[in-house]
Amino acid sequence: xxxxxxxxxxxxxxxxxxxxxxxxxxxxxxxxxxxxxxxxxxxxxxxxxxxxxxxxxxxxxxxxxxxxxxxxxxxxxxxxxxxxxxxxxxxxxxxxxxxxxxx
Numbered sequence: 001x002x003x004x005x006x007x008x009x010x011x012x013x014x015x016x017x018x019x020x021x022x023x024x025x026x027x028x029x030x031x032x033x034x035x036x037x038x039x040x041x042x043x044x045x046x047x048x049x050x051x052x053x054x055x056x057x058x059x060x061x062x063x064x065x066x067x068x069x070x071x072x073x074x075x076x077x078x079x080x081x082x083x084x085x086x087x088x089x090x091x092x093x094x095x096x097x098x099x100x101x102x103x
Contacts, residue, residue, distance in 0.1 A: 009038070009095070009096040010038070010039040010043050010075065010093060010094065010095045010096070011035075011036030011037060011038055011039060011072075011093070011094045012033075012036055012037045012039055012043065012044070012091060012092070012093055012094075013031055013033060013034075013036040013037075013091070013092045013094060014031070014032040014033055014080055014082075014089055014090070014091055014092075015029040015030060015031055015032065015060075015063075015089065015090045015091075015092065016029070016030050016032055016085075016087055016088070016089050017029055017056075017087065017088040017089070017090070018030055018087070027055070027059075028059070029056070029059045029060070029063065029090065032089070036094060039093065043075075043093050044076075044091065044093065045076070046075075046076030046077055046078040046091060046092075046093055047076060047077070047078045048076060048077075049074050049076065049077040049092075051078070052077060052078070052090070056090065060074070060077060060090075060092065064092075064094075069094070071096055071097055072094040072095065072096055072097065073094065073095050073097045074092060074093070074094060075093040075094065075095045076092075076093045077090060077091065077092040077093070078090065078091060079091075
């Protein structure tokens with residue numbers, strides 16, 4: 001029997017918006033920290049991913065539908081301001097989801 005107080009794992013992934021080297025008219029989103037940073041507690045307050053512009057929503061949908069993100073759900077996403085670097089950045093909070101299994 002598993003404990004109901006087990007807390008789900010959360011990670012913070014930062015993406016940088018850059019021009020696609022193969023097609024400079026296209027913007028792509030490159031993870032700055034590929035494995036994400038572990039989050040203890042509730043994590044940062046971020047708006048719903050649905051508040052992002054459609055082009056970013058499409059890009060993140062493509063990224064997080066990849067097999068390596070199986071079992072993870074987006075909790076929130078929004079602009080991330082890094083004063084030490086130039087460019088546009090976005091933060092995404094992921095939460096590990098449990099497989100419900102078959103009863």
